[in-house]
Amino acid sequence: LERSELVARLCGILGEENVLNSEEDLYVYGFDAAQGWEMPWVVVRPKNNLDVARVLEFADENVIPVVPRGNGSSLTGAVVPIRGGIMVDMTSMRGIEVKVDDGLVEAEAGATIDEVDKECRRYGFFFPPDPASSEVATVGGAVSEDSGGMRGARYGTVKDWLLAAEVALPGGKLIWFGSPTYKWRGTYDFLSLFCGSEGTLGIITKAVLKIAPLPERIARVLAFFGDLESAAMAVYEIRRRGFNPLLLEFLDGDTLTMVNEAYSLDLPDAEAAVMADFDGPAEAMDRIAGEVSNVLKRSGAFRVDTSTDPEVIERLYAARKGCYSAVTRRYPKVIIEDIVVPLSKLVEAVKTIRKLKEKYRLQIITFGHAGDGNIHPTICLDSDNGEEAERAEKLFYEIAETAIRLGGSVSAEHGIGVQKVGLLKMELARKGCLESLEYMRMVKRIFDPNGIMNPGKLGL
Ligand SMILES: Cc1cc2nc3c(=O)[nH]c(=O)nc-3n(C[C@H](O)[C@H](O)[C@H](O)COP(=O)(O)OP(=O)(O)OC[C@H]3O[C@@H](n4cnc5c(N)ncnc54)[C@H](O)[C@@H]3O)c2cc1C
Numbered sequence: 342l343e344r345s346e347l348v349a350r351l352c353g354i355l356g357e358e359n360v361l362n363s364e365e366d367l368y369v370y371g372f373d374a375a376q377g378w379e380m381p382w383v384v385v386r387p388k389n390n391l392d393v394a395r396v397l398e399f400a401d402e403n404v405i406p407v408v409p410r411g412n413g414s415s416l417t418g419a420v421v422p423i424r425g426g427i428m429v430d431m432t433s434m435r436g437i438e439v440k441v442d443d444g445l446v447e448a449e450a451g452a453t454i455d456e457v458d459k460e461c462r463r464y465g466f467f468f469p470p471d472p473a474s475s476e477v478a479t480v481g482g483a484v485s486e487d488s489g490g491m492r493g494a495r496y497g498t499v500k501d502w503l504l505a506a507e508v509a510l511p512g513g514k515l516i517w518f519g520s521p522t523y524k525w526r527g528t529y530d531f532l533s534l535f536c537g538s539e540g541t542l543g544i545i546t547k548a549v550l551k552i553a554p555l556p557e558r559i560a561r562v563l564a565f566f567g568d569l570e571s572a573a574m575a576v577y578e579i580r581r582r583g584f585n586p587l588l589l590e591f592l593d594g595d596t597l598t599m600v601n602e603a604y605s606l607d608l609p610d611a612e613a614a615v616m617a618d619f620d621g622p623a624e625a626m627d628r629i630a631g632e633v634s635n636v637l638k639r640s641g642a643f644r645v646d647t648s649t650d651p652e653v654i655e656r657l658y659a660a661r662k663g664c665y666s667a668v669t670r671r672y673p674k675v676i677i678e679d680i681v682v683p684l685s686k687l688v689e690a691v692k693t694i695r696k697l698k699e700k701y702r703l704q705i706i707t708f709g710h711a712g713d714g715n716i717h718p719t720i721c722l723d724s725d726n727g728e729e730a731e732r733a734e735k736l737f738y739e740i741a742e743t744a745i746r747l748g749g750s751v752s753a754e755h756g757i758g759v760q761k762v763g764l765l766k767m768e769l770a771r772k773g774c775l776e777s778l779e780y781m782r783m784v785k786r787i788f789d790p791n792g793i794m795n796p797g798k799l800g801l
Pocket residue numbers: 373374408409410411412413414415416419420431450471472473474477478479480481482483484485486487488489490491538539540541543544545546665666754755795798
């Protein structure tokens with residue numbers, strides 16, 4: 342189809358007001374939060390599930406690439422339309438309905454995680470997975486990336502909360518996978534196939550998600566250390582002592598400095614910090630905070646702050662959520678990794694990364710979800726090209742290799758997109774399971790025989 346005909350046909354399906362094709366609009370849709378390459382040929386903004394199905398029927402008939410999009414906060418290029426095609430912006434579909442007695446929330450794909458969480462809080466509940474980008478991350482994006490967040494230490498990732506989803510398939514069929522109940526057995530687990538599929542199988546229009554009751558009270562503990570190893574060891578010690586933290590985060594000294602500056606906090610200079618939350622009945626919180634504080638001091642912390650004041654807790658939470666933004670403000674180019682290692686290898690991972698920093702003479706700041714072994718070493722560059730960029734590329738691979746060597750993985754929650762296809766192949770090859778990519782291609786052909794869904798992503 343000529344581009345003008347493509348636009349005219351889509352205007353006929355969705356109405357002119359829901360189709361964008363000016364150069365300015367297309368340019369904006371050529372990026373995610375980390376990178377950009379190509380512009381889509383046209384952007385559509387469906388208003389409901391039937392609109393989405395009609396777009397997929399048309400695209401499949403004409404074998405046109407389709408890229409579903411939430412708010413474009415992917416960090417791996419997953420939403421960048423590298424083969425052009427139709428960009429399906431899902432953010433007009435944002436209905437949310439909490440069903441307290443069923444212990445769940447139904448949300449359309451374009452609602453943000455914060456909107457879902459806020460709606461649950463009106464009923465005394467919350468939605469546990471909390472990607473640092475929750476203000477913009479949509480339900481469709483978070484399901485498609487199987488996103489995690491700071492509360493992952495206790496609550497895992499989106500897949501642990503996903504009960505069912507309505508999906509539009511190439512060809513225009515709308516189908517539900519899973520069941521809006523806490524337990525269910527039946528077909529193969531198609532729902533899990535879609536969770537983490539990065540838009541390569543179909544478009545999620547609605548999800549049914551479990552919710553959890555709000556804790557009565559939270560205590561936050563923030564401990565500062567003079568060396569990285571002690572901080573990483575403290576993470577083990579918290580677990581060993583039988584505490585079950587709600588979140589357990591790690592920040593190295595340079596991250597701390599940047600966050601301190603960016604959010605005007607009054608944090609001390611330190612080589613590392615550990616932030617942990619604990620929940621429980623109000624009367625128990627001071628005791629728990631005190632006990633954890635003693636454990637951290639014995640592990641080498643030179644200062645431990647504790648608080649049960651929701652305002653203080655929120656301020657620190659927002660600052661930790663803002664780590665990536667604080668770094669991008671300071672450096673023109675950053676490359677964020679998303680490695681995960683077995684919990685017992687965290688200290689070794691952190692130590693190796695520090696050695697790599699010296700070997701490659703590049704700044705790496707490291708923060709992340711220490712409670713689940715997932716850290717984000719972030720390579721900071723002054724420019725996007727030249728010798729420094731070449732060194733950074735090698736370092737990017739060597740950090741990922743470190744994770745694989747320690748029995749971990751190259752991605753925990755940000756996904757593969759295009760940025761980590763090479764890393765994924767390296768991991769699969771080292772683990773002797775490269776042919777899982779071939780199984781993925783076979784599965785994709787079942788749902789998407791013409792290969793229109795987000796082509797070029799996830800190594801497909
Ligand atoms: C500052 C910052 C902090 C972040 N912190 C975290 C974090 O703590 N944890 C974490 O896991 N991630 C994090 N991310 C990454 C990102 O925000 C998440 O992956 C997020 O869930 C993506 O949501 P989105 O709506 O922006 O999706 P998009 O970026 O628009 O899309 C992501 C992928 O999902 C697909 N997709 C989108 N909607 C649909 C749909 N309805 N149906 C099918 N496929 C769809 C897209 O095609 C693409 O492949 C962070 C990003 C930034 C910029």
